[in-house]
Amino acid sequence: MAKSTVERAKASEASSTSKSEEGDIQRTELVDTYRLMLRIRRLEESVYKKFHEAKIGGYLHRYDGQEALVAGVVPQLQIPGDYILSTYRDHAHALACGTTAKAVMAELMGRATGCAGGKGGSMHLIDPDNGFLGGDGIVGGPVPISLGVGWALKYRQTKNICVCYFGDGAMNQGGVHEAFNMVGLYKLPILYILENNQYAMGTSVERSTGQPDFVLKAKAHGITGERVDGMDVLTVREAAARAIAHIREKGEAYFLELTCYRYVGHGIGDDNTGGQKNYRTEEEVADWKMRDPLLKLRDTLEARGFLTTQDVEKMEAEIKQEVDEAIAFAEASSEPPLDSLYENVYSE
Amino acid sequence: MAKSTVERAKASEASSTSKSEEGDIQRTELVDTYRLMLRIRRLEESVYKKFHEAKIGGYLHRYDGQEALVAGVVPQLQIPGDYILSTYRDHAHALACGTTAKAVMAELMGRATGCAGGKGGSMHLIDPDNGFLGGDGIVGGPVPISLGVGWALKYRQTKNICVCYFGDGAMNQGGVHEAFNMVGLYKLPILYILENNQYAMGTSVERSTGQPDFVLKAKAHGITGERVDGMDVLTVREAAARAIAHIREKGEAYFLELTCYRYVGHGIGDDNTGGQKNYRTEEEVADWKMRDPLLKLRDTLEARGFLTTQDVEKMEAEIKQEVDEAIAFAEASSEPPLDSLYENVYSE
């Protein structure tokens, strides 16, 4: 989807969209945004079950509640050309880049047909052909890498950009600051998206930072930025459009802090052990769910007459089928051959 | 010197000194400050010769031009009790803490009588009994350590503080940012002194930072700070007094960026190869020398009648003797015994 030329055209329109024009954005584009968020939500909702069936192993981090952060940004990118980096909480990013649900689900199940041939797993989804340079199991890990990707884009004198996602907890990693400073110094075309879902595992932002204004932390290294509501995908779209335009024109980085919330536990362990009780209340979770990005956009779309209940039911059915087929595909796929254990340690 | 009770009393006075009262600071204290700067200058001037005589080896970093940064701060500390950490450019810090010129020179020559028994050398002078926790060969290295020292002081509910020196280049080290953030979060009694001598080896500040306001970088982590003229020891004294009072009262960190200049090369290699020609002009060096902290204080003292030419000549003679004796002592001292090679890998 993100690859279609239509999208690419729209992306450039979007880049020059001002608040007033926002209302005129084509129906299809907004509906596609809703569809993407719904695809992410439904896919995420399916994975815990597969874990409990021992079809998925390892760590498993879901994106429920944060959908707007990718749906409001990635469709505006030029893929191929632009690059995306994210954390271990990366299923949504892969889907948004255009990785099929089948390739994602097969990777989660460690099958040869997975986007990383089964060698990466949930934290390491990757799809270079679609611009997705992968998740990363190390907090803050993608940020020093983004510096190199941004450097390459500038070195090659392209107009492309790198979008790098990372969490609020990652702001406390030294490597992030080294990279920010160098990105500020070299003026590299990178869009930083801070997924501020309020917690790093069980540690709230207040309990982990000496100074909670993350935009100031970016500014301290020479990177402009702003904080916007990450629960409203239209707001995210606008901010991303502004940011992307700024980057492509000025050829320098931009920092977006998107406030959002993670509905489920940090990872499946957190849900299984009920560890969440140690750091947040059910009321708090409920309050944030009132601001659900999918409900919000659906209301807008229905109000504007862009979407009917029937449309949504149809969409739900299509997506259910997509997810079911992805699961069936993954389960039917074979594990990587044993002799591939020693393959890919090196490239030819 | 820094250990005397007189000093301790004065230190507390100093802590409450305001600009207006500055004029009344006792003669002895200012004269001691001048003497300390002169001792540092003369000792530093003696070391290259010893290197060329192959009496001193390894790297060798001098403090000429930056004397005010230690002479304006360390005498105000409560030693023992307070702690000091510095970089590999650490001869001045050791002297200011009260380490004898003999123990310093013997360490530079790798003798058993050195402050580290000859095992540390120029970059690793250390003298815990005098509160000096050592130089550090790693850029930014002292800063994460200072976090632990500050933590211990708070943990023990003392009113003591830790003073941590580091260079402008160190601001680009991730560990410095991790530590700053935690110091801001935990509110620890640490005075950070950024020795901004304009260059990190051959790299000027402008060529190494995305945003040159270092005070803002500290603020971004919740640490208050200010930038002051490090070429004027009285200004440094005042700022340090303010900072120390703030830390002891509020129990939280303070950041001082002291602008200064390194007269000689980064290290002796830089002087030998003439590498300096690649990054700075002789004019620039000459301009900064016009602002020499020793000349400036001497003028003030002579103007105030605190110091006569005769006093200075006497002081020079005493210091020359001190340095000569230190060299004689070091040269007469024996190398560490060979069987000490395997000692001190572990403590009992």
Added chain:
Amino acid sequence: MATMRYQQALRLAMTEEMERDPNVFLCGEEVAQYQGTYRVSEGMLQKFGPNRVVDTPISEIGIAGMATGAAMVGLRPIAEFMTWSFALEAMDVLVNHAAKITYMSGGRIKCPVVFRGPAGVGTQLSAQHSQSFESWYAHAPGFKVVLPYSAADAKGLLKTAIRDNNPVIFMEHAGLYGQQGEVPDDPEFLVPFGQAAIRREGSDITLVSYSRGVSLCLKAAEQLAKDKIECEVIDLRTLVPLDMDTVIASVRKTHHAVVAQEEWRNVSMVSELSARIHEQAFDDLDAPVERVGGADVPMPYAKNLESAAIPTERDVIAAVKRALA
């Protein structure tokens, strides 16, 4: 004696030492309010309060610096790495500071700090989270390197580590946290460093390992006993200091040895053990020392590949058969 899990034994060791010495404190990610990622520190915040059980930001350099600096001025910190993989971020503080300050200061500074946390392979945690690097820490002088296998050792070695005046690399195996064992209640129960434990006596071949590798060897020994092959199983407990006397005495008796670990085999602890046994018991050996280790690849995610990358008792048995062939 009480039966408890390895994980509880670790908690007991920390609790007893914190009760004994007010200079001991614990810091790390999620150790306090969250009760520990693996519940090792469960209840300790409630017992000792936030000044002694300290949650940190996700800043491994900061954590290592906090612990090292505090140790340099007389506290006895225990720093938890959520997993040892993340200690890679703090390598400069660990190797260039904690491990060297005593030597660089000519012995004037002590650095009594324990760095601890889960190490080794979990279950499908992929390449970045399935490793432990004990071989690295054993290579760099200045550390003591400790990897408990039994629940009793988890307690006794951790208490010794906390009382040691040097930086101790204390690696717990996540796969052993749930393992039950008999643990002495005695608050003075200390397991000395540098004394290997003979977990099983045997006369035909010596199996040397540590941490979870010991269980591979014990399982293999059981199997082999059925074929009348009697293995002596040695648990090193600490890699630095290393108890070669026990190993060599056993090899002089059995004339055969297999050294085993779960981690990557190339340039590792089993390489060192093999070299030393050959050096010190060459004439007693009837066959070269056999090494068992993990596959030299980043850990794959897929269950079948992961299983293939981790050594099992079958690999130990095969090595024994090669040695005795």
Added chain:
Amino acid sequence: MATMRYQQALRLAMTEEMERDPNVFLCGEEVAQYQGTYRVSEGMLQKFGPNRVVDTPISEIGIAGMATGAAMVGLRPIAEFMTWSFALEAMDVLVNHAAKITYMSGGRIKCPVVFRGPAGVGTQLSAQHSQSFESWYAHAPGFKVVLPYSAADAKGLLKTAIRDNNPVIFMEHAGLYGQQGEVPDDPEFLVPFGQAAIRREGSDITLVSYSRGVSLCLKAAEQLAKDKIECEVIDLRTLVPLDMDTVIASVRKTHHAVVAQEEWRNVSMVSELSARIHEQAFDDLDAPVERVGGADVPMPYAKNLESAAIPTERDVIAAVKRALA
């Protein structure tokens, strides 16, 4: 053929490869305007401009990330660490990212990056600056590990490293920078990885080393020749991949071996070499393989202690005498 210093040969390799391939660039601290801390990149800024010879802040994590990320999208970066000691700061990027991305991506991402710089002991640079950790990099899968001894290899191996599609750990010995040697001018002169060089032929004992350790062995061999002891001296050139065939073939001929390196001996490359030789040539050995390595202590500053900590040809000679005793 031209006579030039090791250091110049490195510069020539980088210059030729940058002329050949616009995707190659050099970044690091003081590599450009300052002309290189050890003058390795002297003149390259003037020749290639600031986009291809890039000064960085003192940010090793940033440098490693810059090089790794750029390599992931098709550039061929050469990142210089001012010394390998400082790479400790970037260990996570090196080991958990550069070395693993190809495997974690199932081969979908290539990472053609060279990390290079001076390694090993200098002259009285103290504990934090006198070390190189090649044994660590050889332990962690995903790297190629290269340590040139001769000026010709400095050129030929670096060119091969730059053209390799994988992360290469390229360690230069500061003590060899000034060493002269004959270096082929041929811009296609490449020294393949995994092919050891026999620096001297001999029939009595095999000496295996790399980097500056080779010169210790050659000096020892000269001395020993006077006592009619003929040593075969093997320069491994690359530790990963490792050319054991050449080593084993030699040992089968000489029946004795000494493995030598300058770095800490415990759990190191010489441990691995000893283990492998014993495993692969046990029956051909008349005596156990002898290891020569640096003292297992942080490097002391004092000249006499430093000299005592670094192995010399005397240590190699002593080891040979033990082996032949």
